[in-house]
Amino acid sequence: MALVLLRRLLQAVVTVAVVITLVFLIFSVIPGDYVSSLMAEKRSLDPAVAERIAAELHLNDPVPLRLGQYLVGILHGDLGLSFATQQPVTEMLGGRIWASFKLACAAMACAIVTGLPLGYIAAARQNRWIDGLAMVFAVSGLSVPGFWFGLLLMYVFSLQLGWLPTFGYGQGGIEHLILPALTLGIAPMALLARTTRAAVLETKTADFIRTARSKGMSEGRLVRKHLARNAFMLILTMIGLQFGSMMGGSVVIESLFAWPGVGSLLIQSVGLRDIPVVQGCILVIVLFFLIVNTLVDVAYLLIDPRIRYK
Amino acid sequence: MLKLLARPNLATGGAIVLIAILVAVFAPLIAPHDPITDANLMFAETAPDADFLMGTDEQGRDIFSRIVYGARIALTIGLLVELMNTIIGVALGVSAGYFGGWWDEFVQGLTNVMLAVPTIVFALALMAVLGPGILSLLIALGMTDWAYSCRISRAQVLTMKSRPFVQAARTMGYGPVHIMARELLPNIAGPLVVVATMGIGSAIMAEASLSFLGLGVVPPAPSWGSMLARAREQLIVAPWVAVFPGLAIFFTVLGFNLLGDGLRDLLDPQGRSKR
Numbered sequence: 001m002a003l004v005l006l007r008r009l010l011q012a013v014v015t016v017a018v019v020i021t022l023v024f025l026i027f028s029v030i031p032g033d034y035v036s037s038l039m040a041e042k043r044s045l046d047p048a049v050a051e052r053i054a055a056e057l058h059l060n061d062p063v064p065l066r067l068g069q070y071l072v073g074i075l076h077g078d079l080g081l082s083f084a085t086q087q088p089v090t091e092m093l094g095g096r097i098w099a100s101f102k103l104a105c106a107a108m109a110c111a112i113v114t115g116l117p118l119g120y121i122a123a124a125r126q127n128r129w130i131d132g133l134a135m136v137f138a139v140s141g142l143s144v145p146g147f148w149f150g151l152l153l154m155y156v157f158s159l160q161l162g163w164l165p166t167f168g169y170g171q172g173g174i175e176h177l178i179l180p181a182l183t184l185g186i187a188p189m190a191l192l193a194r195t196t197r198a199a200v201l202e203t204k205t206a207d208f209i210r211t212a213r214s215k216g217m218s219e220g221r222l223v224r225k226h227l228a229r230n231a232f233m234l235i236l237t238m239i240g241l242q243f244g245s246m247m248g249g250s251v252v253i254e255s256l257f258a259w260p261g262v263g264s265l266l267i268q269s270v271g272l273r274d275i276p277v278v279q280g281c282i283l284v285i286v287l288f289f290l291i292v293n294t295l296v297d298v299a300y301l302l303i304d305p306r307i308r309y310k
Numbered sequence: 311m312l313k314l315l316a317r318p319n320l321a322t323g324g325a326i327v328l329i330a331i332l333v334a335v336f337a338p339l340i341a342p343h344d345p346i347t348d349a350n351l352m353f354a355e356t357a358p359d360a361d362f363l364m365g366t367d368e369q370g371r372d373i374f375s376r377i378v379y380g381a382r383i384a385l386t387i388g389l390l391v392e393l394m395n396t397i398i399g400v401a402l403g404v405s406a407g408y409f410g411g412w413w414d415e416f417v418q419g420l421t422n423v424m425l426a427v428p429t430i431v432f433a434l435a436l437m438a439v440l441g442p443g444i445l446s447l448l449i450a451l452g453m454t455d456w457a458y459s460c461r462i463s464r465a466q467v468l469t470m471k472s473r474p475f476v477q478a479a480r481t482m483g484y485g486p487v488h489i490m491a492r493e494l495l496p497n498i499a500g501p502l503v504v505v506a507t508m509g510i511g512s513a514i515m516a517e518a519s520l521s522f523l524g525l526g527v528v529p530p531a532p533s534w535g536s537m538l539a540r541a542r543e544q545l546i547v548a549p550w551v552a553v554f555p556g557l558a559i560f561f562t563v564l565g566f567n568l569l570g571d572g573l574r575d576l577l578d579p580q581g582r583s584k585r
Contacts, residue, residue: 143567145522146519154542
């Protein structure tokens with residue numbers, strides 16, 4: 001078990017290193033850096049000044065040197081300074097990670113609370129009208145553009161009904177959280193409903209369920225003891241995958257709702273070519289994905305003894 | 311025809327996709343106004359009426375006409391992007407499954423990296439470097455979303471490569487390229503078509519998202535996503551600006567998703583993997 005975990009951890013470290021290098025190369029090899037985007041913005045920028053800024057930001061150093069220094073910095077917990085504000089990137093990310101995490105948790109909660117029962121009901125009434133309706137609902141949820149769904153929610157609940165604020169973070173209260181969470185949760189909800197339905201249907205026809213039923217086990221106990229436990233493994237995978245990619249998936253939603261998270265910071269700094277900040281945001285997004293997935297693996301080992309002995 | 315009706319997913323999805331393609335092809339015949347040049351501030355933000363079926367935007371351009379022409383952008387980008395992704399994914403996946411060894415390890419590692427970074431984030435970084443525009447979009451989206459077709463083609467090849475027909479081809483002296491392209495590829499095409507169909511939908515969605523953020527198609531080109539870019543600020547006075555382009559994205563993506571579902575059911579008659 002420890003060996004499996006160690007292997008996973010090693011894989012995660014390699015993945016992070018490759019992503020960092022890849023993003024770094026994308027931004028350094030292709031022409032056009034922070035200074036040139038600054039010059040495009042302020043046309044009157046003196047070439048001499050531009051040269052000095054570039055030198056101060058070490059943009060003229062060779063790429064391998066800069067990459068090496070950056071990677072060493074990461075090991076010390078130092079993500080460099082923002083080109084635009086000279087603020088440490090770790091400081092800029094600090095508060096935003098919490099905002100994004102809060103949004104991701106709220107969205108996942110929405111998705112689980114609605115998606116799981118929907119999928120279960122659909123499976124229990126397989127091929128009835130309610131099943132069809134639930135699945136039409138699910139495929140629609142997968143097809144709806146999140147930012148458009150958010151606009152519609154904003155129109156109905158903020159502008160027409162006046163129940164909730166349109167956008168922003170406010171004092172961090174729940175009223176600002178509801179609409180972005182619903183918007184971000186719609187696609188995972190749809191996927192969860194489909195996964196739950198498929199998992200329950202698959203488990204329902206398994207041999208051990210038939211055995212349990214034939215030995216006279218009550219339906220309620222059957223569902224709790226056997227069906228739910230086994231179907232849950234498949235559902236957990238989907239929850240993990242969805243939750244893990246939510247930090248990155250929320251990029252568009254965060255900027256629609258002006259949510260001060262990692263995603264909206266990423267978009268701001270991408271426009272400025274503020275590479276240290278872009279790197280930092282992507283690092284957070286990837287780390288979050290890898291941490292969640294490793295946790296799911298650990299949960300597997302704890303829930304399902306069969307994996308432990310492999 | 312009756313058989314088609316027994317498969318509602320396939321029929322509905324196919325119909326929607328067909329309509330979208332027809333609209334894109336015959337755009338000049340369908341659209342009553344020019345999507346770009348017919349701007350007239352006199353008619354800015356007109357509510358939907360007989361002349362402007364879906365109202366006008368802040369420059370007085372007919373939203374219906376812009377949506378009709380927008381189908382061309384959405385479908386072109388969706389098809390080309392998915393074509394690129396499929397070629398990359400299949401080339402990597404089939405060769406990884408066939409050769410195994412260090413190449414397989416490398417491809418799998420690369421796939422894990424691509425899966426760890428959400429497509430939209432990778433594309434965002436690339437768009438920032440390449441600058442907005444259709445060509446950049448093709449590169450940014452066409453090179454970042456191949457992980458699924460790669461995984462599926464690798465898995466399929468692994469189950470196929472010890473089958474007699476592959477061994478027969480090898481005994482007959484055919485090289486690896488011939489075996490992969492002529493023997494293996496036709497046999498794994500089914501699941502790939504399903505993945506690619508749904509991939510077109512997600513490519514259209516990704517294009518819309520990037521254009522919505524101002525990092526995709528350059529205005530004034532009528533991209534559905536960029537039509538929504540300023541909808542939030544106009545939501546009170548002109549909600550129709552927000553409603554109709556989104557509906558176009560929704561139905562088109564829905565069409566490709568349903569078509570993909572339908573094709574999967576068709577290719578997998580046991581219906582065990584009805585997800």
